[in-house]
Amino acid sequence: MRIISGTARGRKLAEFTGTQIRPTPDRVREALFSLLFSRLGSFADLKVLDLFAGSGALALEALSRQARSAVLVDSGSNAVKLIEENVRRCKFEQRTTVLRQDARHALPALAAAGPFDLIFLDPPYRKGLIPLILSEIDRLNLLSEDGIICAETENEEIINDSGRLECFESRRYGSTSVHLLRSRPSTED
Numbered sequence: 001m002r003i004i005s006g007t008a009r010g011r012k013l014a015e016f017t018g019t020q021i022r023p024t025p026d027r028v029r030e031a032l033f034s035l036l037f038s039r040l041g042s043f044a045d046l047k048v049l050d051l052f053a054g055s056g057a058l059a060l061e062a063l064s065r066q067a068r069s070a071v072l073v074d075s076g077s078n079a080v081k082l083i084e085e086n087v088r089r090c091k092f093e094q095r096t097t098v099l100r101q102d103a104r105h106a107l108p109a110l111a112a113a114g115p116f117d118l119i120f121l122d123p124p125y126r127k128g129l130i131p132l133i134l135s136e137i138d139r140l141n142l143l144s145e146d147g148i149i150c151a152e153t154e155n156e157e158i159i160n161d162s163g164r165l166e167c168f169e170s171r172r173y174g175s176t177s178v179h180l181l182r183s184r185p186s187t188e189d
Contacts, residue, residue: 001057004030006064008090013055016082028173032150033061035171036118039148039180043067046117049110049142051103051133056083058120058150063092070095071113075102103129107136115144122152131162134181138163149181 001013040046043065050059053072063070070092072083080100087096097113099106103123119137123129130151137143143165151159159167159179169180 001055003057003061003064003090004033006061006066008060008064008092011064011090013057013060013089014082014085016055016078028176028178029057029061031171031173032058032178033065035169035178035180036148036150037065039169040118043118047114047144048118048120049073049114049116050120051106052121052123052129053083053098054079054122056086056098058122059096060086060090060092062118063095064090067118068095069097071097071099071110071116073099073101073103073106073110075100103133104136107133107140107142111140111142114140114142115147116142117144117147119143119147119149120152121149125154125157130157130159134159134162134165138165143183145183147182151179151181153177153179 003009003011043062046067048059048062048067048070050072053074056072059070059072074080083098155172155177164183165181166184167179167181171178
């Protein structure tokens with residue numbers, strides 16, 4: 001795995017073993033960031049939240065493309081060690097916060113740090129976590145007005161709207177699907 005573009009372009013990320021971490025493959029990450037760029041324009045000054053961060057590659061890619069800051073959350077001790085190593089390799093220590101915590105339990109405390117402009121959501125597959133997390137993100141107003149949530153699932157999984165959050169685009173990349181969500185525009189006069 002490597003950083004694809006930006007200030008840390010080509011930087012190799014730390015390798016790992018085991019099945020507890022399922023990284024987004026480089027080719028999917030490249031397609032995803034192209035898609036996000038077409039929706040967001042520049043990544044400059046974005047606040048990023050990476051839930052179930054794994055290796056941290058998604059948030060680190062955003063930081064490499066000039067995101068202002070990133071909070072990376074994962075409950076696994078091996079994942080947190082890997083994230084911290086990758087943050088060091090990319091020299092992003094000043095722009096990151098790494099939390100070893102269950103994502104659902106971390107969200108209320110993150111409300112003070114939000115809202116976030118880009119939220120990555122890549123939980124373990126087949127656990128039913130995405131609807132729960134989306135509901136909390138909506139309830140806590142963690143997504144900025146023009147922000148995007150990027151949820152990664154297996155192809156068979158369907159992402160439904162949640163509260164004010166609407167799924168406006170889904171793309172399939174091999175056995176992985178990526179779903180983009182945003183807040184519905186306010187209908188108040």
